[in-house]
Amino acid sequence: MKLFFHFGRYFLLIKRVFSKPEKLSVYTKQILYEIDKIGISSLPIIAIISFFMGGVITIQSAFGFTSPLVPLYAVGFTVRESMLSEFCPTIVSLILAGKIGSNIASEIGSMRITEQIDALEIMGINSAGYLILPKIVAGVVILPFLIAISMFLGIVGGYIMGLAVGAVTSYEYIFGIQAFFEPWKLYYSFTKVITFAFLITSISSYFGFYTEGGALEVGKSSTSAVVYSSILILIFNFLITQLFYT
Amino acid sequence: MIEIKNIHKSFGSHKVINDVSFVFEQGKTNLIIGESGSGKTTILKLMVGLHEVDNGEILYNGENFPTLDLKGKQEIRKKIGMLFQGGALFDSQTLEENVRFPLDMFTDMSKEEKQERVNFCLDKVQLTNKNKLYPGELSGGMKKRAALARAIANNPKYLFCDEPNSGLDPKTSIVIDNLIQSLTKEFNITTIVITHDMNSVVEIGEKILYIYKGNPWWTGTGKEIFNTTNPELLDFVFASGFMKEIYHAVKNK
Numbered sequence: 114m115k116l117f118f119h120f121g122r123y124f125l126l127i128k129r130v131f132s133k134p135e136k137l138s139v140y141t142k143q144i145l146y147e148i149d150k151i152g153i154s155s156l157p158i159i160a161i162i163s164f165f166m167g168g169v170i171t172i173q174s175a176f177g178f179t180s181p182l183v184p185l186y187a188v189g190f191t192v193r194e195s196m197l198s199e200f201c202p203t204i205v206s207l208i209l210a211g212k213i214g215s216n217i218a219s220e221i222g223s224m225r226i227t228e229q230i231d232a233l234e235i236m237g238i239n240s241a242g243y244l245i246l247p248k249i250v251a252g253v254v255i256l257p258f259l260i261a262i263s264m265f266l267g268i269v270g271g272y273i274m275g276l277a278v279g280a281v282t283s284y285e286y287i288f289g290i291q292a293f294f295e296p297w298k299l300y301y302s303f304t305k306v307i308t309f310a311f312l313i314t315s316i317s318s319y320f321g322f323y324t325e326g327g328a329l330e331v332g333k334s335s336t337s338a339v340v341y342s343s344i345l346i347l348i349f350n351f352l353i354t355q356l357f358y359t
Numbered sequence: 360m361i362e363i364k365n366i367h368k369s370f371g372s373h374k375v376i377n378d379v380s381f382v383f384e385q386g387k388t389n390l391i392i393g394e395s396g397s398g399k400t401t402i403l404k405l406m407v408g409l410h411e412v413d414n415g416e417i418l419y420n421g422e423n424f425p426t427l428d429l430k431g432k433q434e435i436r437k438k439i440g441m442l443f444q445g446g447a448l449f450d451s452q453t454l455e456e457n458v459r460f461p462l463d464m465f466t467d468m469s470k471e472e473k474q475e476r477v478n479f480c481l482d483k484v485q486l487t488n489k490n491k492l493y494p495g496e497l498s499g500g501m502k503k504r505a506a507l508a509r510a511i512a513n514n515p516k517y518l519f520c521d522e523p524n525s526g527l528d529p530k531t532s533i534v535i536d537n538l539i540q541s542l543t544k545e546f547n548i549t550t551i552v553i554t555h556d557m558n559s560v561v562e563i564g565e566k567i568l569y570i571y572k573g574n575p576w577w578t579g580t581g582k583e584i585f586n587t588t589n590p591e592l593l594d595f596v597f598a599s600g601f602m603k604e605i606y607h608a609v610k611n612k
């Protein structure tokens with residue numbers, strides 16, 4: 114029952130978010146601001162995680178493939194495949210759901226409880242549009258770039274750490290990451306990323322927007338935002354994978 | 360002019376506003392007074408549509424607000440300047456950006472014109488040169504004053520102030536009261552001020568609605584209030600011994 118309620122209210126909110134903006138110039142400014150806040154500030158954590166994950170996957174596969182039948186370039190190939198199609202788009206998005214999601218929900222939630230959203234409404238502004246649209250647009254625009262950087266750093270991390278521990282040779286690794294490349298998998302990955310970006314920003318905004326009460330409830334909204342964004346990312350990951358692979 | 364007619368509001372089974380009617384006149388400072396929890400803020404929120412009335416009419420120059428569609432409501436809201444009880448300044452923006460916000464949203468003023476207007480408004484509430492401070496860096500009273508600056512920035516036709524001088528010292532209080540009154544006169548605004556401050560009641564109360572437990576209990580002017588025989592209002596007015604002494608001193612002169 115509760116689920117249907119949230120579902121209905123979520124779609125009504127999204128409808129309000131995408132109604133005609135009051136003043137385009139103000140929105141453009143907000144979008145740039147959000148891109149900076151959502152995107153640029155997430156770069157360090159993404160860089161560190163991707164670099165190390167690339168390294169670890171390289172080492173695991175290099176020492177895992179003990180059969181002489183597996184060619185040595187398989188390591189590079191494995192790193193590329195897992196980074197491009199699963200780790201970067203899905204796992205990094207899940208991590209961002211935690212970071213961006215809680216941030217958005219608590220920001221909008223505290224605006225709600227301190228009547229800042231009411232103040233916007235009283236001025237005759239569509240508060241849902243003004244607050245949420247820039248976040249969704251910024252997320253959908255910037256996340257693909259973040260994930261692309263993550264993919265690149267993952268592969269670089271694999272190379273550097275693989276060489277450092279003597280797991281691969283430079284030639285094999287570079288040959289491996291280029292082997293059997295199928296471009297449609299990039300479409301698949303980035304379809305996921307854009308979907309996840311929309312889910313994270315809109316769901317977190319939703320929970321923030323309908324916060325009721327005080328500081329305690331802001332905390333709860335922000336937890337719900339992360340939990341529900343993560344679950345929906347997993348569900349959509351499954352659905353989109355079905356769509357592309359079958 | 361704004362007229363409310365027989366408005367009712369309950370939260371769940373808790374009846375908060377019971378059959379209140381009043382005419383808020385243009386060019387006058389209309390006051391809503393009453394004890395804490397009597398429903399003053401609720402009346403204001405009903406009037407701007409932050410709560411929906413259960414029953415009754417809210418007429419802005421004859422237009423019944425609750426029955427308007429969102430667009431119609433927004434058109435009226437653009438003419439309202441509202442000071443919230445808690446200030447409701449935008450945390451992520453500086454004072455200057457807060458005050459400029461309605462100008463950015465709804466006017467085509469140039470950058471310089473906006474800057475001039477912002478400085479003018481900050482000046483009026485005695486926050487000159489505090490442009491770059493964030494709300495987090497202000498005292499409670501300063502927040503109130505900044506919020507008032509934002510409320511008057513875009514020359515509102517209707518000005519609603521929820522306790523504009525709670526948290527202010529007596530001297531600043533008077534400055535703010537006088538500011539509200541002079542704006543009301545100068546721009547012929549329909550002003551509604553919620554207050555428990557007897558000083559304000561006497562100073563700027565041209566038309567007063569006294570709310571007692573959600574009921575309209577007394578109406579009159581700031582001068583008439585001292586001659587009331589209404590027992591609850593007497594209690595409210597003369598809650599402090601100081602008030603009584605002044606009253607008798609003045610009366611016996």
Ligand SMILES: Nc1ncnc2c1ncn2[C@@H]1O[C@H](COP(=O)(O)OP(=O)(O)OP(=O)(O)O)[C@@H](O)[C@H]1O
Pocket residue numbers: 370375393394395396397398399400401402444
């Ligand atoms: N959103 C709400 N949900 C439920 N009850 C509410 C809500 N808002 C106000 N109330 C109740 O309505 C009554 C009147 O509240 P209101 O805020 O209008 O009082 P007030 O006269 O402005 O008091 P104060 O002078 O302390 O600001 C209170 O009993 C309060 O508990």
Ligand SMILES: [Mg+2]
Pocket residue numbers: 399400401444521
């Ligand atoms: Mg109040």
